[in-house]
Amino acid sequence: MSKLSLREVSCAFGDTLAVDRISLDIAEGEFVSLLGPSGCGKTTTLRMIAGFIRPTHGTIAVGGRVLSTPESSLPPERRGMSMIFQSYAIWPNMTVAENVGFGLAIRGLGASEVRAQVDRMLGVVRLGDLRERYPAELSGGQQQRVALGRAMVVNPEVLLLDEPLSNLDANLREEMRGEIRRLHEEFRYTTVYVTHDQAEAMATSDRIVVMNRGRIEQVADPFTLYNRPRTRFVAGFIGRTNFLAGRCNGGALHFAGFSLPAAPLTPRPEEGAPVLLSLRPQYLRLSGEAAPATAPWRLQGRILHRTYLGEQWDYLVEPAPGAAPLRVVAPPTAVHEVGASVRIEIDPAQVAVLEAGAD
């Protein structure tokens, strides 16, 4: 049975529908990210789970017990959850130890028990020697660790994180997302993590929920999400990609300027139906005409433009005269001059067939 379950949950602010009938089940101990651009409804969803916002439709249940309905909503302080905020929300009038011990004191633990647990947690988040400091004397990363310790020490039913890394600089962000995953391995709290950064979501999560305009686009583990995106939005939001829009006719896929056999593709597109494919630039290969061809799909193209980035080449290749150009990422050793004629090799197993027409 799932630990946290959202059933047909909507939230409207006046006339605008921020969250539109989403359903989601999260297992005990699972780490799930809500990923999407700003305004997609992910933070609203998180705040509904926390109890700060009441849904206008649907129910939210934890461990089979319904907490939120449009009629009534258990206040956040009675949900036994904890949360890490975008601003960290560390209380500047309390020391590190007081911040971390707050939730324990509220739960009525004795002073010595609070102290012991705070010490243990400060050790886990590596703040042991800063316990008497005030937040103003801490760096951004240290404040982040206080927030983590404060949220985890109470042994929460569900741990919620609202863009916790967006205020850190790039290096620290990478370090802290490793830290968050490490702590998850240690404690295995059921976790919901909101972010707009796909790298963060991929590095930390067991499963990712991609949201757009208040709806769920796809729920999958990071590998599936990248390699088998289901919609145009997901394919475009997670990493870079090339879209090919065409139609399936007589066992072949017809695109503007060229055609490819439909047979190697799974799932195989229906006859006569429109087709939308996502081709990652990394999975396209360029080779000289003399080299032996290996991939089942081959196109004869011409280099339009190239950018050298040190670690890789970015090529813009025209797959047929007048066709929309494809973006190809190639290793630094694969050098092709602008205007040169090249063969483009495509492995159909790496091509994602998207729901055509959506978005």
Added chain:
Amino acid sequence: MTLGGAVRGRLAGGIVARLRHFDPTILIWLAIAAVLILLVVNPLFRLILTSLQDPVTGALTFDHYIYAYGRQRHLTALLYSLWLGLAVAAISVVLAVPIAWAVSRTDMPGKGATRILLLGAFITPPYLGAISWILLAGPNAGWLNQVWRFLTGAEAALVNVYTFWGLVIVIALYSFPYVFIFTTAALDVVSSEMEDAANILGAGKWQTTFRITLPLVLPAILGGAMVTFLEAIALFGTPALIGLPARFTVVTTQLYQFFSHPVRVEAAAAYAMPLLLVTVLLFWVQQRLLRRKGFVALTGKGGERRPIRLGRWRWALLGHTWLVLSLAVILPYAVLAQAAFAKAWGQGFSFGNLTLANFGYLLFEHQSAARSVLNSFTYGAATAFLAIGLGLAVAYIAVRRLVPFARVLSFLAMAPFVIPGIVLAIGFYAAYAPPPLSLYGTSTILILAFATRFLPIAYANSAAAVRALNPEMEDAVRILGGTRMTAIRRVVAPLLKQSLVGAWLLVFIPATRELSTALFLSGPNTRVMSVMLFDLSEEGKFEHLSALGLMLLVVTVVIVAVGYRVIGRDFMLRQQGSG
């Protein structure tokens, strides 16, 4: 389980769930709404009702309006108030804008001292300024006239404060800081790049100032001028001290005369209407003006700001600044201090003339002067606690949107801002002086009226402080198991402490010197210092008057200095709230 049992179970579950999820903030909302209705709505409602009702039968009548506006003398007073307001506003702009520009944009020397003396002018109760100016420019014994006669041998007086223009200048000298505050606030965000842009296109220093900088801040100057206009027409003390001996009345002094025996509160209510309407209207216009597009452009990032080098002109500006500040602060304070310590103020500065007897008389011999000093400060403190408590509660509920219609509460809390003190006093009189409450002359009615009058200051400061708090701080308490009240007690209150001390002082200081509200509501045992001063002025003993005034001034200066230390140097010269 039977169907009936299931339904009953569902119902019971529903009620339990409702109770479990019941939000007690709605009760707090109702309590605060009730208090605000008592303090703000009811007095205004009773004011209007009184002006339209026959006091005996309760029938609708326009007799009070006919009486109030049916006499030449009453109409003349209205006209005088209008001219007074316009003249004060115009003179305030002339006095303030060059100083504001000099302090904000140029390399004029002595800016620090200028700011301190401006703060001095700002915190001087206007009626104390008036008393000082009677000592300075009284037609016979006034210091300026004595010096003039001594220097020139002339018989005639140089200046006479007991004239319409004397009244205008004395009021302007204590109102111009409003224009200064508005103008510097705007000038402080005009970036030097805007001026550089004009320079690079070929405009000189003066052309830039008059064609670019001043037009940019014109809405702010007009906004400040409107505040001084409203300040001037609502002022009671100065027109009473200067205008009544000079035998002319303005609206406020006429209202006071309606209260001398026999008390005609109905006529006063009717006569107060133009003052109320003009104030509401002008504040509305002012808000529109300051919100206009041109002004919003100034609120962006200021960019770099360099002082303009004035060259020889700096001495002209410095001269203007110090002339104004001498007239507003230095000379008045000097003569007030001299008179307070003098046996007879007209005899000048000499050791033989020095005495402490005036203070001794006030504190130990006079039957109610010492009491009035104590009253002023206890009522001021009670007012500040009440206003801050109420203002903070409304601000927290409104900013955090804890209940629907929270905006109604904040509107009511800001409403007294557009009610002149004297009008509020008449409203309170009409609402709470008659039975069943019969609060006239009690400390309760004074504190309630003061708290209402200064509620907007308390609310605006509290709201700004609450807005500066990230709500996630409170969310963090709640998700960890603390209630809203725990969050307020453990996080909100400790973090707001300092801003609330500042807000407390901002209410306390004007509450200790409020005259017009107090004059209409205080009784023999609840007189405060301002009312005592007014009473003493009718006896004509200027030495006693000055001694009491000096005590008020010294205490005020000490409190402001504490605030200056604790909260920061600009804490009173900042633009307050929406004002």
